[in-house]
Amino acid sequence: MVLVGPSGAGKSTWAAARYRADEVVSSDALRGVVGSGPHDLDASSDAFDLLERIVAARLGRGLTTVVDTLGLDDARRTAWLALARAAGLPAVVVLLTTPPELCRERNRGRDRPVPAQVITGQIRKAGSIATTLDLEGWDEVHRTDETGGAAESAPERPLGSTTSTTAERRTSQGLRFVLQVGRFPWGEDPATWLAEVALAADRAGFAGLALLDHLIQIPQVGRAWEPIPEPWVTLGLLAGLDTGLELGTLVTPVTFRPPGITAKAAATLDALTGGRAFVGLGAGWWEREHAAYGLPFPPARERLADLEHAITTMRALWAPGTKSAGGLPETTCYPRPAHEIPVIVGGSGDRTLRIARAHADAVNVRTSELERARAALEGSDVRITVLDLPTIGRDRDDTWARVERLRGSTKATAYAERTYAGTPAEQRVRYGALADRGVDTVFLAVGDLDGPDDVERLAPLVV
Structure with a gap:
């Protein structure tokens, strides 16, 4: 399972409510392991090296694996899909459709917020990625938000x-x-x-x-x-x-x-x-x-x-x-x-x-x-x-x-x-x-x- 959404979309919250901590492979958590904390962007390269090795190892053993990153990198995402297919596992994308204003508000409240121009780019990419996800061949593309409930139960x-x-x-x-x-x-x-x-x-x-x-x-x-x-x-x-x-x-x-x-x-x-x-x-x-x-x-x-x-x-x-x-x-x-x-x-x-x-x-x-x-x-x-x-x-x-x-x-x-x-x-x-x-x-x-x-x-x- 690959989570997709900009910073502040609520991906980690969504995953923590549904999966054991051992099943979630988080780039933020790995930044904390190899850097000074979960938002230490200088540690991103080392964190992703670890993440790729962990994802490959878990999929090789047929284990449930929730990849908690931005998920906006097309090449990384399709590579994870290929690994899941090779392992014979179902492959699902969860697209967080949280309102941009809420993502920005959450980002501003962090100790080390993502720069404004960076999160704007993430939001723009997330807003245009849905058709790409539909065409990539995932078994399911699930849309939800973290404003307090899933998109399918949001008020109409x-x-x-x-x-x-x-x-x-x-x-x-x-x-x-x-x-x-x-x-x-x-x-x-x-x-x-x-x-x-x-x-x-x-x-x-x-x-x-x-x-x-x-x-x-x-x-x-x-x-x-x-x-x-x-x-x-x-x-x-x-x-x-x-x-x-x-x-x-x-x-x-x-x-x-x-x-x-x-x-x-x-x-x-x-x-x-x-x-x-x-x-x-x-x-x-x-x-x-x-x-x-x-x-x-x-x-x-x-x-x-x-x-x-x-x-x-x-x-x-x-x-x-x-x-x-x-x-x-x-x-x-x-x-x-x-x-x-x-x-x-x-x-x-x-x-x-x-x-x-x-x-x-x-x-x-x-x-x-x-x-x-x-x-x-x-x-x-x-x-x-x-x-x-x-x-x-x-x-x-x-x-x-x-x-x-x-x-x-x-x-x-x-x-x-x-x-x-x-x-x-x-x-x-x-x-x-x-x-x-x-x-x-x-x-x-x-x-x-x-x-x-x-x-x-x-x-x-x-x-």
């Missing part, structure tokens, strides 16, 4: 919420991934198919699961006679599973239900899940499904006014107490939500973005619309999420086979370009660029999500 602030509810699930690039399920090839056992997909998403590390809200399957996804379930009923089924997934819609048209009914459904889901519900809202766009179900489909101007009114109404019903608010004579809505339910507005039109800036926690756009959203939301606290529809294969051959299967009458090269076809490693480069441009959450939808095995194929994106 999902999409603008001010109440901590579930474990934070962000990738090493700082992104949250929510699996969007829009097609349902569930065969003869819908409930089992849904449950297996949700459980696989939870195991893979997705932050949440979102369902489309349509009355007829949309042509962008499938054929009209293919199933598309009512989402709030379906989310109730998923709420009964033992997962940490956030659950919601992306997006619910305000034309389908009065906003109070959607608010009631979301509040119930939030209470049942202990604070894991979110609501995606949009103005609606597909006239056919409205006509088929006898629903009015007013002009876009009216639908956008209804969108703004819906958010105001829903927030009034979710607020504490019972009073006149949001144009309602009373706000009697029990059970109350377990946390402040995030509202995500879908769309990139000028008025939609103004509504999102004024009333929403987040706005969801296509990746091609990102710059437009960034300009409209500059200076606000509204988070930007993107709906991404890539083609992802396990390797290059598998990716191309999927392109051929999915492209229909579209030219293969055009389809591959439009859907950013690539392997997980290639997709992570693209997602890193999205994170650098201010994206908080990726709603990931793939056109060949046939079951839990396909969710597992996406897992490398979510580490």
